[in-house]
Amino acid sequence: MRAFTSFMLLLSSMCLLTGCSPFASDNTVEEIAPVTFLSVEAGGEKGKLKVSTLVPPVMKEDKQFFSTNVTLLEQGRRSFNLKYYREIKLGQLRMLFIDEKVARNGIVSLIDTILTDPEVSPRLYLVVFKGDFEAFIKNRMQQQKDLDYYLYRMFKHYEKGKQGEITVTNIHEFMEKVYSPYSDPYIPVFRVDKDNFRYEGTGFFGNGKLKGGTDKNQDQFFQLLNNYHFLKNMIITPLDVSLGEVRSRVTTHVNLNDHTVSFNIHYRGRIDEYRGTKDLDRQVSIYELVDELEGYMEEGTVSLLKKLQELKVDPLEIGGQTMAPASKPMSEEDWIKFWESAKIKVDCHFELEPLSI
Amino acid sequence: MFWKKKSKRVRHENKEGNQLFQKSKDLSIAAVKGLISNMDDGELIEHRINKERNITLIFIRTLIDVERLNESIIQPLKNCSEDMIHTCIASVKAGALSSLDEAQKLMMLGHVLLDDGKGRWWAVPLVNTLGRSIEQSEAETILYGPKDSFTEQIDQNITLLRRRLPVTELKTEKFSAGYLTKAKVVLMYVEGIANPDIVDIARKKISKINIDMVIEQSNLAAFMEDHIHSVFPQFQQTDRPDQCAYSLGLGKIVILVANTPFALVAPITFFHLFQSPEDYIHKWMVASFLRCLRYVSYLASTTLIPLYVALTTHHYQVIPLQILFVLLESRSKLPFSPFWEALFMLLILEIIKEASLRMPSKTSTTLGTIGGIVIGQAAVEAGFVSKVLIVLVGIAAIASFLVPNYLLSKTNTLIQFAFLILSSLLGFPGIVFGMIYVLAHLNGLSSLKQPYFAPVAPLYWRDWMDFFIRAPIPWMKKRPAHVHPLFKWRYNRGDDH
Amino acid sequence: MGDFILFDKTAQLGKGYIIAFANRSQMLYFILFLPKFLEMPYSLLGILAIGILSQINLFILSKCLSSKYTQQGYQGFADLLGRRTLRIIAFAGIAFIFIKMSLIILGYAEIVHQFIFPAMQLPWMILFIILLSTYIASQGMEKTLRFGIIAFLCTFWIILLYIPYFFPPGAELHDLYPLIPTDWSHNPWKGILMVWSSLSGPEYLLLLLPWLNSKQKMLRYLSIANAISILQYLLLFLGCLFFFGSTYLGKIGFPVVNMIRYLQSPVFERVEIIMISLLMFHYVFFISVLLLCLYGAIRISAGTQDKETTRKGFYAVCLLVLAGVFFIQSFYWREGKELNGWANVQLWSGAFTYLLIPSLLLAATKIKGRGSSL
Structure with missing residues (x-):
């Protein structure tokens, strides 16, 4: 029992002698300002970055927008600290907005820096933006005080829902794909101006650099080919139809001898809205519509895949198909060489769920 | 554990004392x-x-x-x-x-x-049997089940037990304790079930007691406990005869002390203190749920406030963003750091709790009003404490009442304070340090020399039937192993009985 | 209670303790960065192979454990090896035990430092861990071993946290290819050695024999423990492969801990902070057992094993350990993502003790048995 006493004595004495505290830093919540996002743009000079953020995070205080030109990312935080009365902390960093120009020059080293900070969670959403992000924030922060929080909620919602409305990528997924030989990362691309923050499509990366992206229409095909294989809502303007709850089942086959990559895709969905000329009460016209849909899907998918070939990226991890338990895997360069020149065969099948009325 | 027992000195003085009364x-x-x-x-x-x-x-x-x-x-x-x-x-x-x-x-x-x-x-x-009549238990009330409880009349108490166990194997050994009080102490056990070694330990411990006064059962327990410096009670104190009879039947011993309506039951384990007679009245799934709820709420009552302090002082990353914003807003203008804030609130809570126990029941409404509104709401409005903490303090306080054993429910306060200091120093690892210490301490305790932390350590798998879950009673075919009963089986096995 | 008795014995500890002890001893510090060194998917086979080897070794160990010499504790060992040799061996054992113990402490302190409190000064953590272990150990060997069950129950379920990683979209089958090595550009030997070294630990049961119930099927329990450990290794490694992919895995410092950072629960995000804190149960338990072993070894090598254990002596040993760990901490700092010299020492010493002690001891009993029967 003396151990207990001495233990308590030791503790209480340590508590009293605060000068002897084991810590050099303190994270008491009222003294820190955990920022939720950082935005990175190209700085004025060459090789410099412009880092900005919004403090404080949601509170009934006036928001301040900070931005500074730095060479190192940490420098940004430091300079914010010098300006602000609370210490800026990155432990709650949820979003990283990267300017398109920066993204085109490569962002792996930037992300590495962020990942080395043990405080930062690997669930950090990556976003590429085109346009003037600063103007957007400055304009909106007056009207909507917890703007950054709602942006975060939006990403979280679409990540959880897996509904293919927008692409969501976090820092871990990005890095895993960067290092994995047969897959290339992708990041959502947003267009911002003073009033809007609009989803534009998915941006594809190769070797850590932004190569190109989809438009809103192509993005639907990408969502159906990619991980989630689901679209909550697919709008097909040429056919005047909107489909709901579209699911896809994709089987990919890589034939190294034939130099072809074939896709066999089964779709299943429901007609949400139809403004076309066909009379859907007739079975024949349903068949016609299905045929048209299949044709449309094939065309769209092929054009997306061609684009990926042009960009020399493989975000769909098709290269993984070439692996087998006992064979020596292809090198990354070999695969990309194969991929950019491979023949593509796409076969789509569409199943429409029975109309409810 | 490291202090040598000081009882020798007491014994020495005692000899002189005895001579005072010898004529x-x-x-x-x-x-x-x-x-x-x-x-x-x-x-x-x-x-x-x-x-x-x-x-x-x-x-x-x-x-x-x-x-x-x-x-x-x-x-x-x-x-x-x-x-x-x-x-x-x-x-x-x-x-x-x-x-x-x-x-x-x-x-x-x-x-x-x-x-x-x-x-x-x-x-x-021609003894005067003046005493209270048998009334309902106040310390441990249950809805469905026997309502009688012990009184100050020891013979009446024995009667209550004998009626429940009408077998001649139920032995009562008489001792007297305290040279001033000469309190009658009765050691009860069921011969043939209770382990004679344990009975012997109890017998020796009682006869060794050498003090002037044994007024009530806790005085006796204080002398019989293996570890006097522990906050955890090593004897179950109950005023319910049904509880005692059940324990006797399992092979435990019961000690009755004259002029007190509480009996001591031993050997017990830490987990016994979470069991209520009501567990055996409910259906087994409900009972298991309630029992788990009790463990969880005991844990919550000890760690909730320390967790708050750990989160707000060290691990802001752990808090989900939504909650963090609430915390940031409620804490932004507070004068105290989370540790001091929590310490003050806990102290105030303990003061209110203690006051409500000591006050006559008519004034308790006033106390509730003062405690709830004045201290709670006013403290928040004045900006001394955060709303979040008030909520947590409330939850922790209510959670502490779920433990059926009053003595155990009082230990959590001390543990809470220790955890509070640790968490303010070291955050989560600090709380885990505290937990390891408490668990190691519990692991080292014993009740009548039987391990206190059974059935976990030492591991008695079959006692797990009556542990986190309370298995259906027909499944509990054996008496608990930590009591080391002479006769293991609870059902009649033909040839043996 | 007044006497300070560390090595008394009132009850025999059964199968639960053996399984818990053997399993926990195989899940110590190395497991946290083992996947990084294994890296390639075909190392799965390596783990399996080492698991089988370890099983054979445990078979030998269980033979040793059930021999009539080892059953008697110190006296038996003295009869078997002679007092003088035993003293020398005990003296050498001090080094091995100390290396193992200091690596666990330093390794854990480092993880805490890296993931939870980057600003913390390491000596504080070390001090706290040793204080706590000293407290547990001072309750005596029997209660310390009993604490093993608590440690086991408090940490075993951590493996369940890795289950989410086995589901798509994170997990894809081609993450596991190639399963059969096709070229030897990546050198897996260090990883394999680390698996072996990490599996070492059950040999410490030899020192705990007097507390164990000798009448039980030791081999079966050891096999169960070994199988559980191998399963856990495989699970962790598979989870890492699924999560990181083999190329990225080689670049991650503590993959097993880093993975957990990705988990989120509705109440707590950053589950790794909680997990790392809970791991302490397991380390503190093992350190306290090792402290007692160290104290015993020092007593034997000093020739005072027949005298009573003293509080002063035990605390002096603990203080020495504290001083030693501080000393090592100030000299061996881990830089980059590779192992430091000290971890390498443990890598080899662990592998060495696990490989040689059971077989040598078995050989000694056989020779002695033959000698005495002649």
Whole structure:
């Protein structure tokens, strides 16, 4: 029992002698300002970055927008600290907005820096933006005080829902794909101006650099080919139809001898809205519509895949198909060489769920 | 654990003390009269029977049943012509006395001393059984189940137990404790089930007690506990005869102390303190859920506030963003750091709790109002504490009431304070440090030399039937292993019984 | 209670303790960065192979454990090896035990430093861990071993946290290819050695024999423990492969801990902070057992094993350990993502003790048995 006493004595004495505290830093919540996002743009000079953020995070205080030109990312935080009365902390960093120009020059080293900070969670959403992000924030922060929080909620919602409305990528997924030989990362691309923050499509990366992206229409095909294989809502303007709850089942086959990559895709969905000329009460016209849909899907998918070939990226991890338990895997360069020149065969099948009325 | 027992010194003084009360005089009327000198309620009645015989009755009026004095002793003696007059007193058994010491003892226990006029002394028991009637248990109330509880009358308590276990194997061994109180202590166990080693340990521990006063069961427990420096009770204290009878049947021992309505039950484990008689009344799934709820709420009552302090001082990353914003807003203008804030609130809470126990029940509404509104709401509005903390303090306080054992539910306060300091220093690892310490401490404890943290350590798998989950009673075919019962099976196995 | 008795014995500890002890001893510090060194998917086979080897070794160990010499504790060992040799061996054992213990302490302190409190000064953590272990150990060997069950129950379920990683979209089958090595550009030997070294630990049961119930099927329990450990290794490694992919895995410092950072629960995000804190149960338990072993070894090598254990002596040993760990901490700092010299020492010493002690001891009993029967 003396151990207990001495233990308590030791503790209480340590508590009293605060000068002897084991810590050099303190994270008491009222003294820190955990920022939720950082935005990175190209700085004025060459090789410099412009880092900005919004403090404080949601509170009934006036928001301040900070931005500074730095060479190192940490420098940004430091300079914010010098300006602000609370210490800026990155432990709650949820979003990283990267300017398109920066993204085109490569962002792996930037992300590495962020990942080395043990405080930062690997669930950090990556976003590429085109346009003037600063103007957007400055304009909106007056009207909507917890703007950054709602942006975060939006990403979280679409990540959880897996509904293919927008692409969501976090820092871990990005890095895993960067290092994995047969897959290339992708990041959502947003267009911002003073009033809007609009989803534009998915941006594809190769070797850590932004190569190109989809438009809103192509993005639907990408969502159906990619991980989630689901679209909550697919709008097909040429056919005047909107489909709901579209699911896809994709089987990919890589034939190294034939130099072809074939896709066999089964779709299943429901007609949400139809403004076309066909009379859907007739079975024949349903068949016609299905045929048209299949044709449309094939065309769209092929054009997306061609684009990926042009960009020399493989975000769909098709290269993984070439692996087998006992064979020596292809090198990354070999695969990309194969991929950019491979023949593509796409076969789509569409199943429409029975109309409810 | 590291302090040597200081009981030796007590024992030494005790010897002198005993001499103070020893009178080595012969048994004579003068000497017995001396015993009741300066006693207002000491009475001496001289009575002449058969003309030539003078008998003397000496007794303490407040200790004997005065109404029965006439019919039991005086009337029979009036017509007594026998030489040995005790044969005339048929309704109660008179015993011969040989020494003044014995006379004094018996007189103080409610006997009437009787001098037959020929130099022989008798003691006739005529004990006053004044006491409370059997009432409902207040410490452990249950809805469906037996409502009776022990009273201060030890014989009545034994009756309650004997009625529940009407077998001759139920043994009662009598001891007396305290040289001033001379409290009757009864050790009860079921022979053939209870392990004789454990009974022996208890027997030795009781007979070794050497102190002036044993007023109630806790005095006794204090001397019998293996680890006096632990916050955890090593004896279960209950006033429910059904609980005691159940424990006896499982092979435990029960110790009753005179003039107190609580019995001590041992050996127990830490987890026993979370069991309520109600567990065996509910359906097993409900009972299991309630039991788990109790463990969780005990854990919550000890760690909730420390967790708050750990999160707000060290691990802001752990808090989900939504909650963090709430915290940031409620804490942004507070004058105290989370640690001091929590410490103050906990102290205030303890003050309120303690006050509500000590206050007469009529004032408790006032107390509730003051405690709830003035201290809670006003403190928030004045900006001393955050709303979040008030909510957590409330939850922790209510959670602490879920533990059926009152003594155990009081330990959480101390643990909470220790955890609070640790968490403010080291955050989560600090709390885990505290937990390891508490668990290691529990692991080292014993109750009547039997491990306190069974069935976890040592591991008794079959006791897990009655642990986190309370398995259906027909499944519990064996008595708990940590009691080491002589007869393991709970059901009748034909040839054995 | 007044006497300070560390090595008394009142009850025999059964199968639960053996399984818990053997399993926990195989899940110590190395497991946290083992996947990084294994890296390629075909190392799965390596783990399996080492698991089988370890099983054979445990078979030998269980033979040793059930021999009549080892059953008697110190006296038996003295009869078997001679007092003088035993003293020398005990003296050498001090080094091994100390290396193992200091690596666990330093490794854990480092993880805490890296993931939870980057600003914390390491000596504080070390001090706290040793204080706590000293407290547990001072309750005596029997209660310390009993604490093993608590440690086991408090940490075993951590493996369940890795289950989410086995589901798509994170997990894809081609993450596990190639399963059969096709070229030897990546050198897996260090990883394989680390698996072996990490599996070492059950040999410490030899020192705990007097507390164990000798009448039980030791081999079966050891096999169960070994199988559980191998399963856990495989699970962790598979989870890492699924989560990081083999190329990225080679670049991660503590993959097993880093993975957990990705988990989120509705109440707590950053589950790794909680997990790392809970791991302490397991380390503190093992350190306290090792402290007692160290104290015993020092007593034997000093020739005072027949005297009573003293509080002063035990605390002196603990203080020495504290001083030693501080000393090592100030000299061996881990830089980059590779192992430091000290971890390498433990890598080899662990592998060495696990490989040689059971077989050598078995050989000694056989020779002695033959000698005495002649």
